[in-house]
Amino acid sequence: MERQFTKEIESLRLGEGETFHGEGILAVTKALLQSGVSYVGGYQGAPVSHLLDVMVQARDYLDELGVHVEACTSEASAAAMLGASINYPARGAVTWKSIVGTNVAADALSYLASAGVMGGTLIVLGEDYGEGGVVAQERSHAYALKSLMWLLDPRPNLATIVEMVERGFELSEASNTPVMMELRIRACHVRGSFTSKENRAPAVSTRHKLDGPPKEFIYDRLAHPPATFRQEKLKSDVRLPAARKFIRERGLNEVFPGTENVGVIVQGGLYNGLQRALGTLGLADQFGASRIPVLALNVVYPLVPEEVIEFSKNKTAVLVLEEGQPEFIEHEIAAFLRRADAPAKLHGKDCLHMAGEYNVEALVRGLQKFLGQHAPHLDTSSGTQWLNAVESTKKQASALMSGLPVRPPTFCVGCPERPVFSAMKLVAQDIGRPHVSMDVGCHAFASFEPFSQGNTLLGYGMSLAAAAGVAPMSAKRPVAVMGDGGFWHNGLLSGVASNLLNKGDGVLIIMKNGYASATGTQELISSPPEEARMVAVGNSAADADRTIENTLQGLGVKWLRTVDNYDVGTMARTYREAMTTPQKGLKVIVAEGECQLERQRRLRPQVAKNLSEGKRTVRVKYGVDEDTCTGDHSCIRLSGCPTLTVKDNPDPLRRDPVATVIDGCVGCGLCGENAHAAVLCPSFYRAEVIQNPSVWDKLLHPIA
Ligand code: SF4
Ligand code: SF4
Numbered sequence: 001m002e003r004q005f006t007k008e009i010e011s012l013r014l015g016e017g018e019t020f021h022g023e024g025i026l027a028v029t030k031a032l033l034q035s036g037v038s039y040v041g042g043y044q045g046a047p048v049s050h051l052l053d054v055m056v057q058a059r060d061y062l063d064e065l066g067v068h069v070e071a072c073t074s075e076a077s078a079a080a081m082l083g084a085s086i087n088y089p090a091r092g093a094v095t096w097k098s099i100v101g102t103n104v105a106a107d108a109l110s111y112l113a114s115a116g117v118m119g120g121t122l123i124v125l126g127e128d129y130g131e132g133g134v135v136a137q138e139r140s141h142a143y144a145l146k147s148l149m150w151l152l153d154p155r156p157n158l159a160t161i162v163e164m165v166e167r168g169f170e171l172s173e174a175s176n177t178p179v180m181m182e183l184r185i186r187a188c189h190v191r192g193s194f195t196s197k198e199n200r201a202p203a204v205s206t207r208h209k210l211d212g213p214p215k216e217f218i219y220d221r222l223a224h225p226p227a228t229f230r231q232e233k234l235k236s237d238v239r240l241p242a243a244r245k246f247i248r249e250r251g252l253n254e255v256f257p258g259t260e261n262v263g264v265i266v267q268g269g270l271y272n273g274l275q276r277a278l279g280t281l282g283l284a285d286q287f288g289a290s291r292i293p294v295l296a297l298n299v300v301y302p303l304v305p306e307e308v309i310e311f312s313k314n315k316t317a318v319l320v321l322e323e324g325q326p327e328f329i330e331h332e333i334a335a336f337l338r339r340a341d342a343p344a345k346l347h348g349k350d351c352l353h354m355a356g357e358y359n360v361e362a363l364v365r366g367l368q369k370f371l372g373q374h375a376p377h378l379d380t381s382s383g384t385q386w387l388n389a390v391e392s393t394k395k396q397a398s399a400l401m402s403g404l405p406v407r408p409p410t411f412c413v414g415c416p417e418r419p420v421f422s423a424m425k426l427v428a429q430d431i432g433r434p435h436v437s438m439d440v441g442c443h444a445f446a447s448f449e450p451f452s453q454g455n456t457l458l459g460y461g462m463s464l465a466a467a468a469g470v471a472p473m474s475a476k477r478p479v480a481v482m483g484d485g486g487f488w489h490n491g492l493l494s495g496v497a498s499n500l501l502n503k504g505d506g507v508l509i510i511m512k513n514g515y516a517s518a519t520g521t522q523e524l525i526s527s528p529p530e531e532a533r534m535v536a537v538g539n540s541a542a543d544a545d546r547t548i549e550n551t552l553q554g555l556g557v558k559w560l561r562t563v564d565n566y567d568v569g570t571m572a573r574t575y576r577e578a579m580t581t582p583q584k585g586l587k588v589i590v591a592e593g594e595c596q597l598e599r600q601r602r603l604r605p606q607v608a609k610n611l612s613e614g615k616r617t618v619r620v621k622y623g624v625d626e627d628t629c630t631g632d633h634s635c636i637r638l639s640g641c642p643t644l645t646v647k648d649n650p651d652p653l654r655r656d657p658v659a660t661v662i663d664g665c666v667g668c669g670l671c672g673e674n675a676h677a678a679v680l681c682p683s684f685y686r687a688e689v690i691q692n693p694s695v696w697d698k699l700l701h702p703i704a
Contacts (some may be wrong), residue, residue: 031165036200045097048126079105085119120169130357302638408448414668416593441483462491485516565593620667631656
């Protein structure tokens with residue numbers, strides 16, 4: 001991974017009383033070290049990737065403390081890593097993106113929650129729900145409920161997030177239960193500061209090793225029958241009461257008093273939005289002092305009945321603000337109030353929408369509805385004015401945008417995956433469009449224009465498995481597309497092994513770009529070695545160990561081709577052969593080309609250095625001869641590269657705009673390849689821009 005976290009790593013070293021500045025997710029890294037964590041693991045994914053990225057890059061410092069860091073190959077391996085805390089007094093933390101990562105980790109989590117833990121365990125979840133989310137929209141809360149693991153949802157400010165990390169480990173130990181902490185996208189990226197403490201070197205660590213396994217073998221620590229029957233009872237009879245006691249005694253949830261006799265119970269993570277909404281309604285000041293009392297739940301599971309009943313006392317009504325569906329918290333609070341015969345009326349999903357994010361607009365509308373019924377004396381007209389202004393802005397934006405073309409997200413400039421889809425599109429003109437199973441990763445951009453390929457998306461590494469039911473029912477072979485990240489995460493076993501076991505047919509295209517690119521170019525087992533990456537031009541991923549191919553051959557894949565992505569002609573021929581060959585069995589094309597983003601990150605500083613040292617530097621750029629361009633734009637429909645666009649036709653006798661390559665072209669060569677493979681008009685030219693030319697360059701290319 002080329003992104004350097006030098007500044008962030010320095011922040012990890014801050015000592016007692018110093019001030020940490022930065023993002024919420026990076027505050028978590030510091031809090032883990034302040035908590036004396038022994039080991040950290042996880043699988044990258046927005047919005048928590050930086051936690052693991054920073055830890056991996058800070059390995060030298062963590063080694064000084066004796067903290068072990070593991071870049072796990074999936075969330076399942078990360079969850080299983082927490083097994084170290086079942087028998088030993090070692091604190092462990094792992095991280096991943098939820099809901100998807102929690103689904104992958106679910107098996108190990110069930111066993112961990114059943115056995116219970118001795119050392120504190122914290123699972124930091126990037127709760128990818130709502131605006132900006134990129135996965136199936138579900139809540140992690142359901143996992144907390146079914147497994148009886150505790151769930152923190154801290155108020156999004158750095159001091160509270162850090163406090164909850166530290167208390168989270170203590171809560172885990174006090175109740176022998178794993179603790180999850182959900183951080184929404186906004187909480188991960190909220191910026192702020194907190195006063196740091198010294199880092200704690202863990203008691204059990206890589207520097208202070210265990211003598212061996214526990215002296216006494218304790219069967220009850222194994223999640224295996226008959227121990228599991230007892231563990232199931234321990235969860236509710238012992239661990240749950242212990243957790244509630246700890247939460248109450250240590251004041252993990254916060255009450256913010258107000259003057260009105262109605263109240264709001266809010267998930268901690270929504271607190272900032274609530275404050276903004278109350279401010280908009282004229283009911284809170286800039287510093288958060290509100291007329292409406294608020295109970296902020298930094299722990300959303302388990303809830304503490306006494307806290308809820310106490311807060312509702314002397315109130316005519318309470319509103320529960322709980323994002324997403326179903327309304328787990330509201331149901332539980334309803335049961336608490338009913339059992340206590342509390343008179344306060346309960347509102348929640350009847351005032352706000354059931355599914356989707358609670359942004360400030362939604363909160364203002366919901367609060368107005370609630371207060372209109374139970375505190376009509378409050379003047380909330382400022383909220384109405386604000387909502388009217390929002391409506392009017394939306395109308396204006398919609399009118400303006402209706403005239404603009406849709407701009408779907410797409411691959412980076414020069415991405416090696418684009419040529420593969422160009423080749424597939426070309427071949428489809430002859431043999432028709434096949435069923436395409438997509439996967440999680442950059443290649444999913446091909447589901448948008450101009451490729452529009454991808455009929456299903458079932459999860460990370462699942463594309464080939466998702467084609468298993470389609471293949472036997474289809475006259476044409478289905479195609480599964482998978483990245484190398486997905487291949488190692490899940491695709492090898494769920495897809496390839498299953499296909500071979502069942503003697504399946506079909507075509508699998510593996511995008512071997514060298515990294516888990518979509519999550520921040522983290523390294524894989526098949527990433528190119530450092531020395532191969534310094535190849536200045538060309539396809540450095542080709543120099544990597546051929547681990548994917550070796551693995552496939554070892555497993556028994558008979559039809560296997562490795563093709564340079566940028567060679568569109570060969571890619572098209574190979575793909576056509578895979579689709580039409582009478583040979584039965586799985587056909588795998590390893591499409592090889594290094595992630596261009598990663599390549600440019602590495603090359604740009606090198607080029608800048610060379611230029612500053614006066615060294616000769618050559619940059620390749622493609623261009624369009626505007627006199628030759630016919631204006632039919634098939635090159636654009638075959639490529640979709642953002643730097644290949646249109647401009648006004650300079651010929652006064654022709655009206656169609658001509659294609660043009662704007663600055664930003666990285667010279668990947670796809671334009672020329674497409675023109676050649678698709679026999680397009682011969683308008684593309686390749687230019688070499690030479691900076692700091694040599695004497696020979698000047699002699700050979702004198703300025704005219
Ligand atoms: S990050 Fe890499 S693989 Fe992903 S779209 Fe960009 S260049 Fe392509
Ligand atoms: S050669 Fe073409 S496809 Fe490649 S970066 Fe330049 S404009 Fe984009």
